[in-house]
Amino acid sequence: MKIAPSMLACDYTRMGEELRRVARESDYIHLDVMDGRFVPNISFGPGIIRALRPLTDKPFDVHLMIESPRKYIKDMAQAGADLITFHLEAESYVEQTLKQIRDLGLMAGLSIKPGTPIEEVFPYLPLLDLVLIMTVEPGFGGQTFMEDMLDKVRVLREEQALRGIAPLIQLDGGVNEENVKLAAQAGADICVAGTSVFRASNPGEMIRRLQWC
Ligand code: DX5
Numbered sequence: 001m002k003i004a005p006s007m008l009a010c011d012y013t014r015m016g017e018e019l020r021r022v023a024r025e026s027d028y029i030h031l032d033v034m035d036g037r038f039v040p041n042i043s044f045g046p047g048i049i050r051a052l053r054p055l056t057d058k059p060f061d062v063h064l065m066i067e068s069p070r071k072y073i074k075d076m077a078q079a080g081a082d083l084i085t086f087h088l089e090a091e092s093y094v095e096q097t098l099k100q101i102r103d104l105g106l107m108a109g110l111s112i113k114p115g116t117p118i119e120e121v122f123p124y125l126p127l128l129d130l131v132l133i134m135t136v137e138p139g140f141g142g143q144t145f146m147e148d149m150l151d152k153v154r155v156l157r158e159e160q161a162l163r164g165i166a167p168l169i170q171l172d173g174g175v176n177e178e179n180v181k182l183a184a185q186a187g188a189d190i191c192v193a194g195t196s197v198f199r200a201s202n203p204g205e206m207i208r209r210l211q212w213c
Pocket residue numbers: 006008009030032063136137138139140141142143172173174175192193194195196
């Protein structure tokens with residue numbers, strides 16, 4: 001399993017050090033951008049992402065939980081994103097936005113909230129490098145993993161096999177040592193982990209444990 005620690009759960013007074021604590025073991029660095037409109041919480045934006053960029057070579061996985069994400073793609077690219085994921089529910093111009101991300105030479109991801117059926121991403125599969133299936137309601141760290149979302153992973157895997165295309169499948173929300181095995185069995189490629197990594201006494205060691213689930 002590839003693991004992307006979420007900086008949302010780190011100690012913001014020492015964000016640079018927190019990133020250095022996890023960078024070596026991480027497969028991606030997950031950065032949650034929230035606008036207080038699409039989700040009821042506000043986090044950070046491109047300024048913070050740009051400030052963290054020089055500290056590691058690991059790919060920056062930017063998860064946009066904002067309305068009209070297309071307006072911010074360029075800013076996120078300039079700040080140093082390698083992968084930009086936005087929510088299907090937040091954008092009327094999904095296809096154009098995915099193309100814009102790819103035209104900038106970045107990986108494009110599409111995310112769905114727990115209430116959105118997985119079939120809604122099917123029309124966009126040829127344009128996707130990654131599908132992010134939320135396993136909590138987006139907006140906050142520290143929530144409980146919704147095990148029933150694993151059905152979406154299985155359905156998406158089958159659809160991908162039928163079509164012969166395979167965007168990465170990422171899960172985000174409540175991932176820990178207990179449920180990461182279930183995620184792997186269902187066919188997920190990448191798990192985001194915030195609380196379980198940053199609340200561990202040794203975050204690097206926790207990432208390794210999640211990777212070898
Ligand atoms: C939630 C965010 C997640 C969050 C995960 O809306 O998208 O990335 O940081 O945190 P944990 O692992 O604590 O659920």
